[in-house]
Amino acid sequence: MFVRRHLRAIWLSVLAVPALLLTASPPAAAADASQAAPAVTIAKTCSPDPLRPARFPTTPRIDNRFYPLTPGMQFFLDGVVITPDGVSHPHRIATTVTDLTKVIDGVHTLVIYDVDIQDGVLQEAELFFVAQRSDGSIWTLGEYPEEYDNGTLTGAPSTWITGIARARAGQAMLADPKLGTPTYLQGLAPAVGFHDCATVVQTGQRTCVQVGCFNDVLVVDEFAPNDPEGGHQRKFYAPGVGNIQVAAAGGVDPEALQLTKSAELCPAAFAAVRSAVLAQDARGYQVSPDVYAKTPRAQRTLHADTC
Numbered sequence: 001m002f003v004r005r006h007l008r009a010i011w012l013s014v015l016a017v018p019a020l021l022l023t024a025s026p027p028a029a030a031a032d033a034s035q036a037a038p039a040v041t042i043a044k045t046c047s048p049d050p051l052r053p054a055r056f057p058t059t060p061r062i063d064n065r066f067y068p069l070t071p072g073m074q075f076f077l078d079g080v081v082i083t084p085d086g087v088s089h090p091h092r093i094a095t096t097v098t099d100l101t102k103v104i105d106g107v108h109t110l111v112i113y114d115v116d117i118q119d120g121v122l123q124e125a126e127l128f129f130v131a132q133r134s135d136g137s138i139w140t141l142g143e144y145p146e147e148y149d150n151g152t153l154t155g156a157p158s159t160w161i162t163g164i165a166r167a168r169a170g171q172a173m174l175a176d177p178k179l180g181t182p183t184y185l186q187g188l189a190p191a192v193g194f195h196d197c198a199t200v201v202q203t204g205q206r207t208c209v210q211v212g213c214f215n216d217v218l219v220v221d222e223f224a225p226n227d228p229e230g231g232h233q234r235k236f237y238a239p240g241v242g243n244i245q246v247a248a249a250g251g252v253d254p255e256a257l258q259l260t261k262s263a264e265l266c267p268a269a270f271a272a273v274r275s276a277v278l279a280q281d282a283r284g285y286q287v288s289p290d291v292y293a294k295t296p297r298a299q300r301t302l303h304a305d306t307c
Contacts, residue, residue: 042232043183045225046197048168051141053106055134059301060101060110062132066218066237067173069110069130069138071099071304072264074273077246078210079257081118092117093257096265096273099302102281104141104295105163107131111298113277114145122148127280127298136175140187142167144284144292159288160189161295170196173237177218179203186222198222207236209245209258214238221249266307274300 062069074096080088093116100111109129116124126145132138142161147154162169170187177200186196202219218237224230232249246257265273277298284292 040179040199040201040221042199042201042221042223043197046183046185048170048185048188051105051107051139051162051169052133056107056131056139057134058108060108060131062110062130062138064132064136064138064173064175065239066177067138067242068240069097069112069242071097071110071302072270072306073097074263074265075242075259076261077243077257078260079246082248089119091257096270096277098274098277099270099300099304100274100277100281100298101301102129102295102298104129104161105169107139107141108301109141110302111277111281113273113280124148125276125280127277127284130172133175137171138173139169140172141169142295143187144280144288146280146283146287153283153287156284156287156292158192158194159284159291160187160192160194161291164291164294165189165191167191167194171198174200177203177220193226194224195226196222196224201234205236207238207245210260211244211262214241214244217244264307270304270306 074094077093077095079091081091082088093114096113098111098113102109102111109131112128112130114124114126114128115122116126124145124147126143128143129141130138131141142159144156144159146156160167167189168185168187170185172186174181174184179200179202181200183197183199186198188195199221200218201221203216205217205219206213206215207217208214216239220235220237221232222235223232234247234249235243236245236247238244241259241262244259248256281298
């Protein structure tokens with residue numbers, strides 16, 4: 001699952017989205033506290049690594065131990081975001097792994113669909129594109145986040161695609177995350193002010209959230225070098241599951257989220273999500289003519305075995 005580090009302090013209206021995305025129960029209690037992080041050196045910035053498109057398969061498959069993304073799976077992260085006035089607001093990220101692919105910068109990526117809901121209303125519907133390289137590392141090659149106000153699409157100003165306007169792909173997950181691994185780039189898009197870095201700060205942790213307790217959890221610290229006031233964010237990844245918790249580490253609009261539900265979608269629900277994603281993909285060619293329109297259309301080239 002992908003959770004943005006920074007949240008816009010605006011409250012938006014509900015847009016019609018597949019009903020399943022809005023029905024999971026919120027968390028009954030906060031996640032159990034994890035062990036304190038040991039002292040780890042976190043660099044103040046990070047640099048791009050080569051993407052190496054030839055090392056990606058033509059049929060995307062993402063089975064990294066800490067970030068498996070199986071088409072047909074849907075995940076809910078629920079919690080709160082605290083705004084500068086000290087008020088807590090309910091926040092939900094609903095993530096669906098689609099069976100659609102999109103070729104970006106020569107790489108066949110898997111299309112992931114994020115719906116961001118705060119105070120019960122939709123803020124953003126995002127398509128982002130990931131692929132796993134032959135060495136097991138997972139890369140993010142772009143994002144198309146639509147923003148809404150009072151049910152009306154206002155645009156997608158944060159859209160970025162690697163290879164366009166000097167944007168560079170980054171790693172969503174290392175092939176073999178270990179303590180001492182240098183701080184690494186998660187994505188770089190100068191045209192939209194996006195530059196995120198990450199550092200492995202804990203391994204082998206036990207973390208409890210609403211859906212259960214997990215062992216051998218990986219903890220990653222994320223930050224934006226060009227936005228020091230934004231603070232840092234900690235993400236917790238459980239083997240075989242993925243992102244189970246998000247914790248604030250200072251900064252503006254800190255958020256705390258935990259995994260409250262994960263399930264394999266049945267055909268009808270999955271078809272509804274797929275239809276919404278294809279419609280958003282098509283809309284992107286008008287909304288973002290200078291960036292998103294330069295990519296080929298998303299295609300259904302995978303066949304997920306849903307419930």
